[in-house]
Amino acid sequence: MADVFRALDDETRRLVLDQLATRDGQTLFEICSILAARYDVSLTRQAISQHLGVLEEAGLIRTERLGRSKYHYFTPEPLAEIARRWPTGQRTEP
Amino acid sequence: MRIELTSIFVDDQRAALDFYTGVLGFTKRHDIPLGDNFWLTVASPEVPDGPELLLEPSDHPAARAYRAALVEDGIPLVQFAVDDVDAEHARLTERGVVFTQPPTDIGTAGVAVFDDTCGNLVQIVAVKPETVAAG
Numbered sequence: 503m504a505d506v507f508r509a510l511d512d513e514t515r516r517l518v519l520d521q522l523a524t525r526d527g528q529t530l531f532e533i534c535s536i537l538a539a540r541y542d543v544s545l546t547r548q549a550i551s552q553h554l555g556v557l558e559e560a561g562l563i564r565t566e567r568l569g570r571s572k573y574h575y576f577t578p579e580p581l582a583e584i585a586r587r588w589p590t591g592q593r594t595e596p
Numbered sequence: 597m598r599i600e601l602t603s604i605f606v607d608d609q610r611a612a613l614d615f616y617t618g619v620l621g622f623t624k625r626h627d628i629p630l631g632d633n634f635w636l637t638v639a640s641p642e643v644p645d646g647p648e649l650l651l652e653p654s655d656h657p658a659a660r661a662y663r664a665a666l667v668e669d670g671i672p673l674v675q676f677a678v679d680d681v682d683a684e685h686a687r688l689t690e691r692g693v694v695f696t697q698p699p700t701d702i703g704t705a706g707v708a709v710f711d712d713t714c715g716n717l718v719q720i721v722a723v724k725p726e727t728v729a730a731g
Binding site for chain 1: 664667668669670671672695696697698700702703704707709711717
């Protein structure tokens with residue numbers, strides 16, 4: 503779980519998840535183009551690639567090769583663990 | 597100095613000629629035997645005096661590795677201007693072309709990326725009219 507918190511503690515990585523939540527299955531090129539065009543993120547492809555590596559290690563994204571290209575997919579399962587640990591629905595008044 | 601010709605490497609020159617003319621709609625300009633290969637160029641019928649695209653054989657081992665790495669990351673090697681990205685996406689999808697990136701609004705332009713079946717990704721770009729003057 504520590505990996506998940508560390509992975510989320512970065513604005514660029516959160517923007518990547520926002521993007522994939524909007525349209526899943528993007529190449530590195532598409533992720534970089536949209537970060538630059540819509541969010542004014544001017545990082546190198548290599549830097550974005552490293553951010554993707556952190557997200558993948560934390561289990562928040564997975565990659566899949568289709569044809570000759572590699573696509574990134576949002577896998578939100580680790581986030582469910584946060585909701586299980588600190589449920590937001592029911593609070594018992596003291 | 598003028599840019600009259602630019603080139604991309606293709607896996608198979610004959611298959612590339614079929615795709616670039618038959619599917620994309622470019623016109624063949626030169627097809628001259630040259631050793632084991634051909635001096636093979638295409639151009640856009642919309643721009644009769646426009647630049648030619650040389651479809652060059654990718655037999656150098658470094659060219660293969662370079663192109664494979666770019667395709668893996670979804671990076672296009674060549675870009676063509678179109679009037680309407682959505683319309684081109686629809687037209688080409690209809691003809692079996694596979695897009696690695698669907699029509700995407702990047703602010704100043706609409707873009708999309710497809711596989712040319714010859715080892716490259718191609719980006720089509722429609723620059724929004726209002727941004728041309730400013731650019």
